[in-house]
Amino acid sequence: MSATGPRPNLSVLRDDVRAIDAYAVPSAAGLLKLDAMENPFPLPPGLMQQVGNRLGRQPLNRYPPADPKGFKERLASAMGVPDGMRLMLGNGSDELIHLVIQACARPDAVVLSPAPSFVMYEMSARFNRCAFVGVPLKPDFTLDALALLAAIEEHRPAVIFLSHPNNPTGNLFDRSVVEQVIRVAPGLVVVDEAYLPFAQDTWMPQIARWPNLLVLRTLSKLGLAGIRLGYLVGHPDWIAQFDKVRPPYNVNVLTLATADLMLENLAILDAQAATLRAERTRLAGALAESPGVTPFPSSANFILFRVEKPDSVFAALKERGILIRNVAGMHPLLAGCLRVTVGTPSENQTFIRALRAVIGIPQ
Ligand code: PMP
Numbered sequence: 045m046s047a048t049g050p051r052p053n054l055s056v057l058r059d060d061v062r063a064i065d066a067y068a069v070p071s072a073a074g075l076l077k078l079d080a081m082e083n084p085f086p087l088p089p090g091l092m093q094q095v096g097n098r099l100g101r102q103p104l105n106r107y108p109p110a111d112p113k114g115f116k117e118r119l120a121s122a123m124g125v126p127d128g129m130r131l132m133l134g135n136g137s138d139e140l141i142h143l144v145i146q147a148c149a150r151p152d153a154v155v156l157s158p159a160p161s162f163v164m165y166e167m168s169a170r171f172n173r174c175a176f177v178g179v180p181l182k183p184d185f186t187l188d189a190l191a192l193l194a195a196i197e198e199h200r201p202a203v204i205f206l207s208h209p210n211n212p213t214g215n216l217f218d219r220s221v222v223e224q225v226i227r228v229a230p231g232l233v234v235v236d237e238a239y240l241p242f243a244q245d246t247w248m249p250q251i252a253r254w255p256n257l258l259v260l261r262t263l264s265k266l267g268l269a270g271i272r273l274g275y276l277v278g279h280p281d282w283i284a285q286f287d288k289v290r291p292p293y294n295v296n297v298l299t300l301a302t303a304d305l306m307l308e309n310l311a312i313l314d315a316q317a318a319t320l321r322a323e324r325t326r327l328a329g330a331l332a333e334s335p336g337v338t339p340f341p342s343s344a345n346f347i348l349f350r351v352e353k354p355d356s357v358f359a360a361l362k363e364r365g366i367l368i369r370n371v372a373g374m375h376p377l378l379a380g381c382l383r384v385t386v387g388t389p390s391e392n393q394t395f396i397r398a399l400r401a402v403i404g405i406p407q
Contacts, residue, residue, distance in 0.1 A: 083267035137274030156201035160375035185213040214342030239344035241317035
């Protein structure tokens with residue numbers, strides 16, 4: 045519906061805000077959705093019933109409590125948070141990325157991450173008027189240690205984000221290089237473990253050793269993307285400061301109640317993640333066997349692969365009802381690249397069949 049009446053005068057808005065496009069969430073109506081790294085498996089019906097019952101008992105007239113009956117402690121113990129460290133909850137880890145940068149956004153602050161990586165690091169930096177430095181990965185998407193250390197020395201970043209494994213490339217970064225980064229960083233290093241359930245490689249135990257290290261996690265990829273719950277773990281002194289810029293009541297009672305119930309049922313989500321790890325191996329094998337397709341190794345629940353004509357392959361897959369993500373234009377190192385989320389066995393089969401048909405490989 046188009047707006048009626050006089051148009052507003054938008055000149056009070058920031059020029060940089062007016063100049064950009066909003067983060068695009070493409071419509072997936074009627075499509076097989078393999079674009080957003082979601083867990084494709086729903087919860088078992090009995091558990092969904094329990095969720096419904098629990099949600100039906102929440103006091104919707106009240107603001108969420110500061111620490112809902114020890115939920116943060118239960119989350120910390122379920123997720124292996126070292127003793128003495130604190131965690132802060134966010135409306136998805138997206139919000140926590142924003143809050144960390146906001147709290148550090150002194151006039152000269154620089155935010156740094158390898159590139160290509162998760163777009164929100166750069167977007168949040170810009171929204172908070174921080175300079176952003178993206179240090180190119182090597183062509184095989186490993187960290188360029190020399191370039192990274194030189195950039196840290198030159199720009200003295202307030203915050204460094206390391207997506208481990210990295211989105212959109214899928215690989216884990218070399219732990220010895222990450223440790224060097226933590227050692228020389230003049231400010232914070234946030235290791236973003238959004239894809240932990242598929243990588244099973246964590247920096248969590250190290251936060252007690254390195255006071256400038258924070259670990260960022262989310263329940264989204266584990267199977268709860270719809271409830272929007274992320275958590276940030278670090279030294280209590282950091283968390284106390286970030287808490288000051290957190291909007292009060294940023295995590296709603298329905299999210300808290302669902303997450304609390306799911307902490308008692310993590311085995312179900314862990315089993316789903318195990319299935320997806322096995323499917324990832326199968327899908328990577330099928331991609332590698334497809335002439336003209338070059339998949340990259342993945343420790344996440346998605347696979348990056350290169351084809352000759354990414355735009356037409358992406359469009360032709362969509363034509364056949366399959367939505368993946370075209371990242372070819374995101375960064376020069378991603379030329380030719382598409383990213384597919386690992387789905388259920390039958391979804392992956394459907395995707396591979398369609399991809400082979402599109403590229404003209406006999407079935
Ligand atoms: N970090 C990384 C590396 C991601 O890929 C994503 C989502 N794509 C997020 C954080 C944000 O996740 P959420 O806001 O759902 O917790």
